[in-house]
Amino acid sequence: MDDCIFCQIVDGDIPSRTVYEDEDVFAFLDVNPLAPGHTLVIPKGHYETLGDVPGDLGADVLTAVHRLVPVVEDAVDADGSTVAFNNGEAAGQEVPHVHCHIVPRFEGDGHGPIHALFGGPGEMDDDELDAIADRISDAAN
Numbered sequence: 001m002d003d004c005i006f007c008q009i010v011d012g013d014i015p016s017r018t019v020y021e022d023e024d025v026f027a028f029l030d031v032n033p034l035a036p037g038h039t040l041v042i043p044k045g046h047y048e049t050l051g052d053v054p055g056d057l058g059a060d061v062l063t064a065v066h067r068l069v070p071v072v073e074d075a076v077d078a079d080g081s082t083v084a085f086n087n088g089e090a091a092g093q094e095v096p097h098v099h100c101h102i103v104p105r106f107e108g109d110g111h112g113p114i115h116a117l118f119g120g121p122g123e124m125d126d127d128e129l130d131a132i133a134d135r136i137s138d139a140a141n
């Protein structure tokens, strides 16, 4: 995709602080880091959201995330990390090339868990939860 900023980074047309690369996956430091070491992991191919990514490539991206998380944490002496996809515009995704954020976390950094995004659990009764679980398991298995 010519006008995709992350495709241009993969192609070397826009510089980045590249931290990992293999045949299908690319990782680089976020230009506006939320914390020291904030890293983005992307498939080299252009796909907008996780659901668009072919299964094998999704596995490759997760394999790279699995490899990078401890390495990134060690590099900045972090105590943990928040690992997340803003998956789709409704979830706040701004760059329409799927990417996994690895954001190092530090004891007492005060940012809270991803639950803090929602301000607490929503109200759902057992029938609704059962119906949702059935729909997901019917499609996933």
Ligand code: 5GP
Residues within 6 Å of the ligand: 005, 014, 016, 017, 028, 029, 030, 031, 032, 033, 040, 085, 086, 092, 093, 094, 095, 096
């Ligand atoms: P999103 O909101 O789409 O999940 O996150 C996009 C991320 O990409 C943001 O954290 C932003 O700082 C980062 N970003 C946007 N443009 C560039 C760029 O040109 N280079 C790098 N390294 N990161 C970028």
Ligand code: ZN
Residues within 6 Å of the ligand: 001, 004, 005, 006, 007, 008, 045, 046, 047, 096, 097
């Ligand atoms: Zn792209």
